[in-house]
Amino acid sequence: MFDAVLLFKDALYGALVIAFACSAVGVYVVLRRIVFVGAALAQLSSAGIALALWLAGVGAALGVATHPLVLSLVMTLAGALFFGAGGARGRVPQDAIIGVTYAVAAAAGILLIAKAATGEAHDIFLQGNILGITRTDTLVLLAVSLPVLLVHLAFYKEFLFVSFDRETARTLGYSVRAWNLFLYLTIGLVIAFSMQFAGVLLVFNFLVIPAVTGLLVSRSMAGTFFWSIGSALVAALIGFSLSVPFDLPSGPAIIAVSGLLALVAWLVRLAQQR
Amino acid sequence: MSSLVTFDDVTLGYGHDVILSHLSFDIPEGDFLGMVGPNGAGKTTILRALLGTLAPLHGTVSRALHLRFGYVPQRDQVDYNFPLKVVDVVMMGRYDRIGLARRPSADDRRRAAAALEHVGIPELADRHLTDLSGGQKQRTLIARALVGEPNVLVLDEPTNGMDLVSTTQILGLVRELHERDGLTVLMVSHALNEVANYVERIALVVNGGFRLGPVDEIMTEHTLSQMYGIPVDVESFNGHRIVVARREPSRVPSRV
Numbered sequence: 118m119f120d121a122v123l124l125f126k127d128a129l130y131g132a133l134v135i136a137f138a139c140s141a142v143g144v145y146v147v148l149r150r151i152v153f154v155g156a157a158l159a160q161l162s163s164a165g166i167a168l169a170l171w172l173a174g175v176g177a178a179l180g181v182a183t184h185p186l187v188l189s190l191v192m193t194l195a196g197a198l199f200f201g202a203g204g205a206r207g208r209v210p211q212d213a214i215i216g217v218t219y220a221v222a223a224a225a226g227i228l229l230i231a232k233a234a235t236g237e238a239h240d241i242f243l244q245g246n247i248l249g250i251t252r253t254d255t256l257v258l259l260a261v262s263l264p265v266l267l268v269h270l271a272f273y274k275e276f277l278f279v280s281f282d283r284e285t286a287r288t289l290g291y292s293v294r295a296w297n298l299f300l301y302l303t304i305g306l307v308i309a310f311s312m313q314f315a316g317v318l319l320v321f322n323f324l325v326i327p328a329v330t331g332l333l334v335s336r337s338m339a340g341t342f343f344w345s346i347g348s349a350l351v352a353a354l355i356g357f358s359l360s361v362p363f364d365l366p367s368g369p370a371i372i373a374v375s376g377l378l379a380l381v382a383w384l385v386r387l388a389q390q391r
Numbered sequence: 392m393s394s395l396v397t398f399d400d401v402t403l404g405y406g407h408d409v410i411l412s413h414l415s416f417d418i419p420e421g422d423f424l425g426m427v428g429p430n431g432a433g434k435t436t437i438l439r440a441l442l443g444t445l446a447p448l449h450g451t452v453s454r455a456l457h458l459r460f461g462y463v464p465q466r467d468q469v470d471y472n473f474p475l476k477v478v479d480v481v482m483m484g485r486y487d488r489i490g491l492a493r494r495p496s497a498d499d500r501r502r503a504a505a506a507l508e509h510v511g512i513p514e515l516a517d518r519h520l521t522d523l524s525g526g527q528k529q530r531t532l533i534a535r536a537l538v539g540e541p542n543v544l545v546l547d548e549p550t551n552g553m554d555l556v557s558t559t560q561i562l563g564l565v566r567e568l569h570e571r572d573g574l575t576v577l578m579v580s581h582a583l584n585e586v587a588n589y590v591e592r593i594a595l596v597v598n599g600g601f602r603l604g605p606v607d608e609i610m611t612e613h614t615l616s617q618m619y620g621i622p623v624d625v626e627s628f629n630g631h632r633i634v635v636a637r638r639e640p641s642r643v644p645s646r647v
Contacts, residue, residue, distance in 0.1 A: 148470070148472065148473055271492040272491075272492055274483075274486050274489070274494075275486070275491065275492075277473075277483075278483050278486055280470075280473075281469065281470060281473050281475070281480075281483070282464060282468065282469050282470075282483070284444075284462070284464050284468055285462050285464055285483070285535075286483075286486075287442075287444045288442045288443070288444060288460055288462040288545075289462075289484075289486065289487040289539070290487055291487070332472075332474060335474060336474045336519050337474050337475075337476070338473070338474055338475065338479070340474070341474050
């Protein structure tokens with residue numbers, strides 16, 4: 118069983134890096150109640166990938182500018198800037214704008230893929246292609262994730278303050294809009310790079326479920342980060358290791374383990390409260 | 392007493408919507424001012440202009456050099472789902488002093504503990520935010536405002552949604568901070584009866600109008616009836632002033 122897993126060890130390392138990065142920024146996604154912004158950004162990212170595939174399919178690719186990673190980054194970071202700046206404030210509620218973005222990006226992605234490539238591409242688009250991660254991909258993921266996480270470590274108290282109580286932060290001279298944008302951009306960056314391999318479902322899972330597990334287990338910020346990252350790594354390791362020998366899709370297997378861990382955390386929390 | 396904040400012919404609003412215009416007043420050092428008016432009258436708009444988070448459409452708001460506000464937001468403005476201890480929240484009041492990307496020092500932690508002592512809840516330092524009562528949450532937010540060593544303590548609806556006991560305790564604490572520490576205090580509230588018996592001056596913000604003066608000058612039937620647009624009575628009970636809307640005689644014809 119382990120021999121089969123070892124055959125894909127580079128893919129496993131990549132999955133662990135994605136789990137680590139997404140679950141760390143996911144704590145803010147859950148605490149700030151922007152779970153659906155995370156979903157919308159993941160869809161925008163996938164629409165960017167789909168656009169690149171469609172352009173390649175119709176022979177309109179323009180080199181690096183239309184590489185899936187580049188278009189995915191452009192779409193995700195544009196979405197992060199839009200939502201980080203407060204979205205279109207006005208008569209339409211923010212959650213409706215997020216819903217519109219999600220639906221339109223998802224539909225656009227599916228339409229572009231339908232006219233661009235084979236059904237296999239459609240599967241990759243939704244479920245990702247974790248097994249296809251190479252050592253170079255893992256190094257690229259690390260090269261993006263580590264600086265993002267170092268930024269989060271360095272500016273922990275600034276991100277925390279503007280997330281917890283923006284009005285008071287503003288009175289103490291913090292540019293709440295700039296810090297929000299910065300935070301959203303780091304989240305967008307992690308999503309865009311993870312989306313290249315993990316697909317919408319898995320990225321969304323890593324942004325939300327581990328952070329929920331962390332919040333269920335711990336009552337401190339440090340503990341929440343620890344358990345969020347820890348449970349994501351465990352879910353990636355177990356889910357991936359089970360999916361290879363049993364010939365299961367890796368993404369959904371990892372999500373199933375994530376869900377189980379969250380369930381266990383919830384049951385433990387319930388038992389403690391009695 | 393020198394003036395800490397001066398509003399000079401200030402017009403406030405959002406975009407093209409003017410909320411209040413021609414505001415001119417100042418807040419001297421040592422003032423204990425209550426800003427009172429119904430919800431939606433523009434109190435928060437004035438507050439934002441005072442704190443510097445809203446630019447006036449017209450006029451100028453000038454602040455004394457090195458002026459620092461200790462802001463206590465409305466309790467529901469804070470998200471209590473964050474896994475934070477009381478001392479973590481109090482420490483936020485020093486974040487700007489600590490500096491960008493730096494961690495709190497031993498001195499910051501000592502000051503946070505002192506601020507909690509100051510508001511009477513030193514034993515709650517390691518308690519989780521979600522476990523606190525409404526009054527304890529408010530004391531935590533006041534401690535956070537104090538730990539930054541402000542010149543002016545600004546409280547937005549500090550007793551909103553509180554029971555009688557908690558309301559009395561919080562208002563008592565605020566008065567104590569003013570009298571004992573000489574802190575300049577601005578308290579915003581929609582509850583005239585609560586505020587009027589604690590502060591020294593009142594700013595009434597009603598129906599687009601603004602009037603500021605000593606409590607004795609504002610708490611008269613004439614002034615309040617004029618500002619609120621309905622006849623009111625000001626009663627005195629046990630040293631407290633109570634404002635009640637005058638009950639009009641019934642106009643329903645009797646069936647004789």
